[in-house]
Amino acid sequence: xxxxxxxxxxxxxxxxxxxxxxxxxxxxxxxxxxxxxxxxxxxxxxxxxxxxxxxxxxxxxxxxxxxxxxxxxxxxxxxxxxxxxxxxxxxxxxxxxxxxxxxxxxxxxxxxxxxxxxxxxxxxxxxxxxxxxxxxxxxxxxxxxxxxxxxxxxxxxxxxxxxxxxxxxxxxxxxxxxxxxxxxxxxxxxxxxxxxxxxxxxxxxxxxxxxxxxxxxxxxxxxxxxxxxxxxxxxxxxxxxxxxxxxxxxxxxxxxxxxxxxxxxxxxxxxxxxxxxxxxxxxxxxxxxxxxxxxxxxxxxxxxxxxxxxxxxxx
Numbered sequence: 288x289x290x291x292x293x294x295x296x297x298x299x300x301x302x303x304x305x306x307x308x309x310x311x312x313x314x315x316x317x318x319x320x321x322x323x324x325x326x327x328x329x330x331x332x333x334x335x336x337x338x339x340x341x342x343x344x345x346x347x348x349x350x351x352x353x354x355x356x357x358x359x360x361x362x363x364x365x366x367x368x369x370x371x372x373x374x375x376x377x378x379x380x381x382x383x384x385x386x387x388x389x390x391x392x393x394x395x396x397x398x399x400x401x402x403x404x405x406x407x408x409x410x411x412x413x414x415x416x417x418x419x420x421x422x423x424x425x426x427x428x429x430x431x432x433x434x435x436x437x438x439x440x441x442x443x444x445x446x447x448x449x450x451x452x453x454x455x456x457x458x459x460x461x462x463x464x465x466x467x468x469x470x471x472x473x474x475x476x477x478x479x480x481x482x483x484x485x486x487x488x489x490x491x492x493x494x495x496x497x498x499x500x501x502x503x504x505x506x507x508x509x510x511x512x513x514x515x516x517x518x519x520x521x522x523x524x525x526x527x528x529x530x531x532x533x534x535x536x537x538x539x540x541x542x543x544x545x546x547x548x549x550x551x552x553x554x555x556x557x558x559x560x561x562x563x564x565x566x567x568x569x570x571x572x573x574x575x576x577x578x579x580x581x582x583x584x585x586x587x588x589x590x591x592x593x594x595x596x597x598x599x600x601x602x
Contacts, residue, residue: 311349317430319348319426319451320346320451332344332426335456338413338416339414340413341411342410342413345409352402353402355399356399356432357399360392360394360407361429362386362392365452369535371524373526389412389414390410393409394407411453418459419457419459420456420462420498425452427450430446431446462498464495465494465495466493467554470491470565471490473490485543486541490536496532497561501528502529504525506554507519507554509553511545512548517545524537551567551568553565553566
């Protein structure tokens with residue numbers, strides 16, 4: 288069988304630590320970080336500018352291996368991943384709309400000797416008419432080497448990259464806006480009540496509709512008949528940063544969900560001065576009971592129709 292070839296780009300990018308982390312983006316072989324300033328090392332680039340202005344700074348790429356490494360340097364826009372909302376950046380071949388289009392390293396290719404560092408200046412020009420608010424991105428060092436991946440019908444080549452985050456604030460009006468959308472409740476219960484554990488999967492979309500980065504918190508509350516509280520907890524699997532205009536789909540498993548109840552699940556998201564809620568109703572009914580009720584309802588319908596036909600025949 289003829290083997291096809293494919294290239295996968297892995298961005299070890301920017302997933303090392305959260306905001307305020309005191310170390311460079313590092314995959315063990317090389318690191319990328321802002322060049323040290325008069326105040327010492329910086330974890331990330333924190334920049335602020337008016338539309339139409341140009342900023343300059345420097346990025347340092349360090350090689351920790353015993354041989355020289357050659358990298359492609361480029362700027363990229365950031366986004367939240369679909370899988371878990373993590374901070375990630377666009378590849379060089381994708382269209383860049385903000386930081387990725389505005390920042391330009393002085394050199395787009397650099398060779399770093401073994402156990403050495405190279406510092407490269409770059410400029411970032413904010414265009415006139417740029418939207419105010421936060422524009423996250425990164426300066427990325429992409430290893431030019433292509434490593435062999437797993438075999439099979441497709442020969443996979445892997446390139447690795449590491450990037451230093453850029454947090455750019457374009458001066459102007461800012462707006463915080465957060466919403467919870469499309470809440471769904473999917474029960475998973477035993478056929479016969481009391482014979483096993485029941486659970487439910489609650490899914491929802493968290494949407495940053497504003498132009499600033501948010502650090503959201505989400506609270507889950509479930510109520511049954513007569514307003515009884517069945518569940519109340521703060522969720523932990525929430526991204527530490529929800530970037531502007533990004534939306535992510537999240538799920539939460541409710542172990543021990545009711546097998547026989549009628550109520551509502553409410554999700555409340557909050558960040559800064561915003562707080563929004565969304566809810567979904569649920570009817571917990573065992574499959575066996577539901578089948579009995581459905582059978583009874585069907586029998587009732589048949590009885591009523593038979594009675595109506597007989598009444599018409601004798602009329």
